[in-house]
Amino acid sequence: MNAANTAGFGAEKKSRRAHARAARRALSPSTRDLLAQKLAAQAMKYLAESTDTAMRVGAYLSTAEEPDTSVLLTALVDAGIEVYLPVCQPQYQLGWVRWSPGVELRRSALAPVDEPVGVRHDARLFEQVHTLFIPALLVDQQGLRLGQGGGYYDRFLPLIEQQATRVVALVYASEFVPTGDFPVEAHDRPVDVVITEQQFHTIDPR
Numbered sequence: 001m002n003a004a005n006t007a008g009f010g011a012e013k014k015s016r017r018a019h020a021r022a023a024r025r026a027l028s029p030s031t032r033d034l035l036a037q038k039l040a041a042q043a044m045k046y047l048a049e050s051t052d053t054a055m056r057v058g059a060y061l062s063t064a065e066e067p068d069t070s071v072l073l074t075a076l077v078d079a080g081i082e083v084y085l086p087v088c089q090p091q092y093q094l095g096w097v098r099w100s101p102g103v104e105l106r107r108s109a110l111a112p113v114d115e116p117v118g119v120r121h122d123a124r125l126f127e128q129v130h131t132l133f134i135p136a137l138l139v140d141q142q143g144l145r146l147g148q149g150g151g152y153y154d155r156f157l158p159l160i161e162q163q164a165t166r167v168v169a170l171v172y173a174s175e176f177v178p179t180g181d182f183p184v185e186a187h188d189r190p191v192d193v194v195i196t197e198q199q200f201h202t203i204d205p206r
Helices: 003-025 029-049 070-078 123-128 152-160
Strands: 056-058 082-089 093-099 105-107 114-116 131-135 138-140 166-170 193-195 200-202
Touching (some): 029 070, 029 166, 029 200, 056 123, 070 082, 082 152, 093 114, 093 152
Antiparallel strands (some): 105 114, 193 200
16 A cells, blocks of 8 residues: 555544544433443343353443443443453553452543553453453444554454454444445454444354
8 A cells, every 4th residue: 555545544544533423422411321221231132142151351441432331331240240441551552450340440641541450461361251342433244343543452352363252342333334434454353243232243254
């Protein structure tokens, strides 16, 4: 890809991100709360119908511009599932800290997110993690995602691709889009499952 194509590629991604963020900001608080309840219900349904019992999952604390995960996180803990949340580390790496309601949170020094305080684990934790819920702005029918652009998950997901962990993106139904709706790169890795407030979609491996 030459410089001109690279610039155009980046501009298109930037435009799609801006559009998706604007659509999310337009949601009323009551609508956002209702969608959070429905999204959590679909996620718990997915876990209940999975072949293996989920005893440990990775997830994330949503920002104000992401589908609210607070309902889901509480539901996971109430179901007796261990929940681990990401902590941003230098060189765009992720560590993982166990979370439960009441765990201390601090603002990250590296990204605009809150993070749990506690013992940090590396990717080896995922040898025993059933499901990893990750954020996205858009996901296409092949499971390819458009993220926020930070690059943390792009670097982390290859570290666990040999594990049995199922990677699950959480988006609104309007954000599960046709293939080709946004530009993708050769190194982009598809997720295994897409969960919206309406249903969950298992991506066919190709």
